[in-house]
Amino acid sequence: MIVAKNLKKFFGAVEAVRDVTFDARDGEITGLLGPNGAGKTTTLRMLYSVLPADGGRILIDDIDPVVALQAARRRIGVVPDGRGLYPRLTARENIDFFGQLHGLSRTVRRDRIGILSKTLDMGEILDRRVDGFSQGQRVKVAIARAMIHDPQTVILDEPSNGLDVMSTRALRGYLQHLKAEGRCVVLSTHIMQEVAALCDQVVVIAGGEVAAQGSPQGLIAQSGQATLEDAFVSLIGSDEGLAA
Amino acid sequence: MNALQAISAVLRKELVESVRDRKATLNTLLLGPILIPILLLGLVWFTASSQMEKVEATLEVSVVGAELAPNLIQFLRQQEVEILPPPDDPEEAVRSQTLPLVLRIPEEFSAQWAAGTPAEIELLNDSSRRESSIPVQRLEGLLHQYSRKIGTLRLQLRGVSPTATVPILVSDVDLSTPKSRGVLLFVFLPYALMITAFTGGLHHAIDSTAGEKERCSLEPLVINPIPRWQILLGKMLATACFGLLSLLLTLVTFSVVLPQIPAGALGADLTFGVAQWFRVLVVVGPVAILASSMLILLASWAKTYREAQSYVSLVILIPMIPSMMLMSNPIKAETWHMAIPMFSHNLLVAEVARGEPLSGLWWLIATMSTGVLAALFALVAIWAFSRPKMIFADTE
Numbered sequence: 001m002i003v004a005k006n007l008k009k010f011f012g013a014v015e016a017v018r019d020v021t022f023d024a025r026d027g028e029i030t031g032l033l034g035p036n037g038a039g040k041t042t043t044l045r046m047l048y049s050v051l052p053a054d055g056g057r058i059l060i061d062d063i064d065p066v067v068a069l070q071a072a073r074r075r076i077g078v079v080p081d082g083r084g085l086y087p088r089l090t091a092r093e094n095i096d097f098f099g100q101l102h103g104l105s106r107t108v109r110r111d112r113i114g115i116l117s118k119t120l121d122m123g124e125i126l127d128r129r130v131d132g133f134s135q136g137q138r139v140k141v142a143i144a145r146a147m148i149h150d151p152q153t154v155i156l157d158e159p160s161n162g163l164d165v166m167s168t169r170a171l172r173g174y175l176q177h178l179k180a181e182g183r184c185v186v187l188s189t190h191i192m193q194e195v196a197a198l199c200d201q202v203v204v205i206a207g208g209e210v211a212a213q214g215s216p217q218g219l220i221a222q223s224g225q226a227t228l229e230d231a232f233v234s235l236i237g238s239d240e241g242l243a244a
Numbered sequence: 245m246n247a248l249q250a251i252s253a254v255l256r257k258e259l260v261e262s263v264r265d266r267k268a269t270l271n272t273l274l275l276g277p278i279l280i281p282i283l284l285l286g287l288v289w290f291t292a293s294s295q296m297e298k299v300e301a302t303l304e305v306s307v308v309g310a311e312l313a314p315n316l317i318q319f320l321r322q323q324e325v326e327i328l329p330p331p332d333d334p335e336e337a338v339r340s341q342t343l344p345l346v347l348r349i350p351e352e353f354s355a356q357w358a359a360g361t362p363a364e365i366e367l368l369n370d371s372s373r374r375e376s377s378i379p380v381q382r383l384e385g386l387l388h389q390y391s392r393k394i395g396t397l398r399l400q401l402r403g404v405s406p407t408a409t410v411p412i413l414v415s416d417v418d419l420s421t422p423k424s425r426g427v428l429l430f431v432f433l434p435y436a437l438m439i440t441a442f443t444g445g446l447h448h449a450i451d452s453t454a455g456e457k458e459r460c461s462l463e464p465l466v467i468n469p470i471p472r473w474q475i476l477l478g479k480m481l482a483t484a485c486f487g488l489l490s491l492l493l494t495l496v497t498f499s500v501v502l503p504q505i506p507a508g509a510l511g512a513d514l515t516f517g518v519a520q521w522f523r524v525l526v527v528v529g530p531v532a533i534l535a536s537s538m539l540i541l542l543a544s545w546a547k548t549y550r551e552a553q554s555y556v557s558l559v560i561l562i563p564m565i566p567s568m569m570l571m572s573n574p575i576k577a578e579t580w581h582m583a584i585p586m587f588s589h590n591l592l593v594a595e596v597a598r599g600e601p602l603s604g605l606w607w608l609i610a611t612m613s614t615g616v617l618a619a620l621f622a623l624v625a626i627w628a629f630s631r632p633k634m635i636f637a638d639t640e
Contacts, residue, residue, distance in 0.1 A: 048467050051632045073469040080467075082460025088264040089257070100253040101468040129264075145464070 008055030016042045018208035024186045031199035032188040039208040040188040048078045077146035081157040087131035091141045102149040116144040136167030156187040192229045206236035250470040254478025268447045276443040277493035284432040289505045298378040309349035338368045344376035345369040434593040438563035441532040444490020445483035449539035452479045454552035473626045487532030527592045530614045537621035566590045582609035585617045
């Protein structure tokens with residue numbers, strides 16, 4: 001469960017995030033939808049506390065990261081935009097390293113990797129070096145690495161970027177699985193179909209502000225448009241960034 | 245999760261990652277530590293042996309007007325000098341280096357000789373040519389010897405004791421031991437060690453900071469629930485490991501190559517025991533730690549591997565400064581010198597190489613001052629690392 005209230009972030013004179021407020025509940029998938037440069041990645045970076053917010057407040061399962069940073073970090077698993085795997089380590093070593101940093105014992109790490117490998121179907125690639133993996137394989141490893149400590153909340157930045165159809169379907173299936181387990185899933189995307197197919201709640205971000213918020217059906221109704229894409233364009237007031 | 249576990253987890257991952265980067269690791273560990281000692285020692289050996297050759301070779305001298313001074317020529321022949329016929333143009337022959345030197349006996353020689361006034365002979369040479377300095381010095385020596393001999397004879401004929409012309413007799417008592425004479429060679433030793441302590445950790449320092457940033461793996465790494473200083477410390481320790489390993493390999497190379505050099509060629513006893521090599525390692529070890537914090541600090545600032553390389557290639561000059569200063573201006577080590585980081589280790593290596601006992605106090609002061617500087621760099625690096633800017637390759 002994530003509570004974000006009036007988040008602000010400046011980079012010099014640039015206001016990357018002006019005012020972002022939303023709740024992401026357990027057992028739901030929350031999608032941050034917006035054109036490129038809208039402030040999605042900056043918002044997520046504040047949520048997983050690598051960027052300090054210049055204003056506003058964050059609660060992760062009622063823990064304030066400003067007060068208890070490491071406790072808040074233990075509650076979340078993160079798949080950042082760049083994935084950032086270690087190419088010279090095997091998939092297993094990549095995942096295990098993060099398990100060590102979470103202070104998990106050897107047996108717990110082994111068991112967790114076994115479970116994740118099964119759910120994510122990584123059996124063949126587990127002991128191969130990441131160098132040379134396809135985008136789909138990389139996302140699997142990045143997700144397994146984020147899930148090694150069994151976090152309640154999962155944050156994914158543009159997870160379907162660069163994936164082919166089969167990998168995208170597998171990813172969606174896994175996110176549904178996380179939702180069914182009662183976890184809180186937050187993802188950012190600029191792909192409309194993804195939002196329609198996955199999200200229980202959509203937070204439309206444009207120009208660093210929340211332009212609209214609600215279920216996909218709710219947004220369509222709210223805008224009086226026929227499709228989610230039309231609703232999106234009418235809500236952010238331009239079709240800027242949609243071509244990307 | 246205690247700090248030690250986290251740091252050692254990072255350290256292990258860094259080492260595995262770096263070792264798997266075969267090419268780069270082999271380059272840093274083999275190229276520097278093997279090539280630098282061999283190059284330096286090869287240079288010393290080559291210089292020494294070619295000088296020996298010139299000293300021992302038969303001296304060949306072209307003489308113009310040999311018939312004017314038959315006694316002198318006979319004396320030179322007795323001293324195993326080979327007298328060659330004169331060249332057509334003696335000046336040109338020396339200038340163009342076809343001959344290293346030419347001895348010319350002018351027409352007036354016989355008359356001056358007979359009159360007992362100083363008889364002039366000319367030694368044509370080019371003092372800017374370093375390779376001819378040894379034959380010139382040898383011939384000058386022989387000519388003085390002949391001159392003294394004749395002078396002594398003339399004094400005796402006049403009934404004067406030859407010792408009257410020698411008011412002072414300087415006797416040269418050389419107190420250097422064979423090992424301390426070898427120190428000329430060991431000017432190079434600290435130099436080579438300082439360089440390899442830096443180059444050993446160079447690749448790893450860049451790869452684990454700017455390289456990780458470039459590959460976007462720094463961001464997920466710092467999201468883990470451990471403080472950033474622990475991550476950075478793990479990276480510094482890994483860098484220091486490579487620096488120390490590189491030092492160790494350099495010493496091994498020295499210990500293998502040194503005995504191959506004929507001791508006579510250097511006029512010095514260069515046998516170093518294992519214990520002495522170990523003392524050298526203990527003396528320079530702290531430099532690898534300083535190098536690692538300095539390199540990590542600088543490389544953290546860069547966004548890409550290439551950018552970091554451009555910063556760090558300048559830093560590599562720093563360890564050379566104390567060595568260069570000592571090469572051009574050797575000084576006697578004193579206690580206060582030990583408080584100057586790096587410089588102190590240079591002096592200590594030279595002391596150990598000379599076969600002097602290692603002063604525990606000096607070592608302690610040197611290590612502490614270098615350690616304080618290393619800690620200072622590490623603190624700045626940790627402060628810098630806590631800034632969000634340092635984590636992302638993209639500045640959003």
